[in-house]
Amino acid sequence: MAATGLRMGVVGGSIAGCAMAVAGLRAGADVTVYERSAGALQDRGLGIVIPPALHGRLVATGYLDAAMPTAPVAARVWLTRAPDGSAREFARQPSPVTPCNWGLLWQALRTASAGARHHRGRPVTAVVRTASGGALVRAPQGEATYDIIVGADGHESLTRRVLAPGLRPSPAGYAVWRGTLPLSATADHRRPLELLREAWVTVGFPGGHGIFYLIPRGGGGPDDRLLAYAIYATPPGRSRGEAGYVRQLAEEYFPQEWAEIVARGEHTAMTCHPVADLHAPVAADPPFLLAGDAAGVTRPHTASGAVKALQDALCLEEALRASASAAEALRRYAHERTPEGARLVDLGRRLGRAQVERTPDWTAMDQGAVDAWCRATLAGASSYLYAGTEAGAD
Numbered sequence: 564m565a566a567t568g569l570r571m572g573v574v575g576g577s578i579a580g581c582a583m584a585v586a587g588l589r590a591g592a593d594v595t596v597y598e599r600s601a602g603a604l605q606d607r608g609l610g611i612v613i614p615p616a617l618h619g620r621l622v623a624t625g626y627l628d629a630a631m632p633t634a635p636v637a638a639r640v641w642l643t644r645a646p647d648g649s650a651r652e653f654a655r656q657p658s659p660v661t662p663c664n665w666g667l668l669w670q671a672l673r674t675a676s677a678g679a680r681h682h683r684g685r686p687v688t689a690v691v692r693t694a695s696g697g698a699l700v701r702a703p704q705g706e707a708t709y710d711i712i713v714g715a716d717g718h719e720s721l722t723r724r725v726l727a728p729g730l731r732p733s734p735a736g737y738a739v740w741r742g743t744l745p746l747s748a749t750a751d752h753r754r755p756l757e758l759l760r761e762a763w764v765t766v767g768f769p770g771g772h773g774i775f776y777l778i779p780r781g782g783g784g785p786d787d788r789l790l791a792y793a794i795y796a797t798p799p800g801r802s803r804g805e806a807g808y809v810r811q812l813a814e815e816y817f818p819q820e821w822a823e824i825v826a827r828g829e830h831t832a833m834t835c836h837p838v839a840d841l842h843a844p845v846a847a848d849p850p851f852l853l854a855g856d857a858a859g860v861t862r863p864h865t866a867s868g869a870v871k872a873l874q875d876a877l878c879l880e881e882a883l884r885a886s887a888s889a890a891e892a893l894r895r896y897a898h899e900r901t902p903e904g905a906r907l908v909d910l911g912r913r914l915g916r917a918q919v920e921r922t923p924d925w926t927a928m929d930q931g932a933v934d935a936w937c938r939a940t941l942a943g944a945s946s947y948l949y950a951g952t953e954a955g956a957d
């Protein structure tokens with residue numbers, strides 16, 4: 564279908580919203596984006612890991628500028644603390660990833676979607692089906708009608724409530740701490756920095772694990788990096804989410820050099836969230852379509868939230884180009900993206916069970932045990948980032 568003249572309203576102007584706007588523009592639609600926040604979105608978020616193949620495809624198709632800084636590495640290294648406090652590397656796997664800085668990724672998508680009308684500080688209060696098959700967007704500043712409404716309004720999506728009223732997140736019962744540190748925090752620790760230049764690193768400890776990787780800080784060359792982490796654990800009692808707890812964990816369980824970096828390093832950012840997931844039973848029902856976290860949230864072990872949003876956009880563009888009508892395009896989209904969301908939620912739960920709820924005895928793990936354990940957890944794939952059928956594939 565030539566989507567020329569198709570009116571597309573997008574609720575939410577973050578990663579998913581800007582990516583969907585690019586998709587609509589590329590297919591020929593007239594796109595309007597409503598973003599509730601009037602502030603600077605590029606300050607949100609920390610590290611985002613995307614598959615190299617997806618990154619290449621997004622650059623080739625013009626969603627991302629090739630100049631957007633990334634910090635690619637090709638391997639995954641597994642560490643735990645040895646009895647003398649040093650780091651014991653117990654496994655290494657090929658696992659190519661392209662770490663990005665959330666803010667730079669958003670900025671690149673925002674630039675690529677400049678052809679859309681972007682309204683900032685414009686909270687949508689309702690989306691309503693119209694008798695003609697379109698939909699109405701209501702905001703304090705007024706109303707407008709569209710042929711397609713894209714709900715890219717995040718995990719508490721108002722648009723999703725139309726498609727799946729009453730859907731609630733399922734809490735995992737543990738939390739994730741995300742942080743970034745300047746490379747100066749590693750100044751006295753050469754080995755961790757050397758490792759991070761070639762691999763993303765998992766540090767296993769009783770009751771959880773931490774993921775560490777370098778991300779670009781922005782602007783500068785290959786040394787302009789931040790150390791990003793996500794640490795998963797269940798804090799004791801009711802103190803779920805305390806920022807100080809991660810420092811305590813690091814001191815108690817991390818290899819000494821890593822503990823010193825995380826527990827004593829001056830952070831540039833740190834947040835903590837309870838982990839939860841949810842999945843909309845249908846990703847689109849004309850004229851509504853859900854993208855990114857609005858369509859579903861997986862446990863972050865899958866590193867797939869932004870990835871899924873980007874794939875959602877590629878899928879919408881293809882569906883618009885290949886369909887005879889907007890309704891047909893949305894049905895194609897639902898057919899492809901609904902099962903993918905369900906698969907990722909299931910994968911996130913399996914990973915959470917294996918790496919947080921029932922952690923192995925990390926001190927007893929070796930290369931063979933890690934490989935076997937990964938295969939069992941991942942139903943045959945050797946590494947979830949992003950093997951086989953996953954995000955890297957077209």
Ligand SMILES: Cc1cc2nc3c(=O)[nH]c(=O)nc-3n(C[C@H](O)[C@H](O)[C@H](O)COP(=O)(O)OP(=O)(O)OC[C@H]3O[C@@H](n4cnc5c(N)ncnc54)[C@H](O)[C@@H]3O)c2cc1C
Pocket residue numbers: 574575576577578579580597598599600604608610611612613685686687688715716717718720721739740741793836854855856857863866867868869870871872
């Ligand atoms: C620990 C952790 C690690 C992660 N690591 C990765 C990773 O490595 N790789 C990866 O791909 N993903 C990762 N993610 C997930 C990723 O950050 C999110 O999935 C992604 O940013 C979601 O983008 P979104 O646009 O769907 O939602 P959001 O970024 O939440 O944006 C929703 C937008 O909608 C706006 N909005 C909401 N309601 C309204 C309204 N009524 N009117 C107008 N605007 C509205 C909001 O202001 C917001 O800007 C991680 C997440 C966590 C927690």
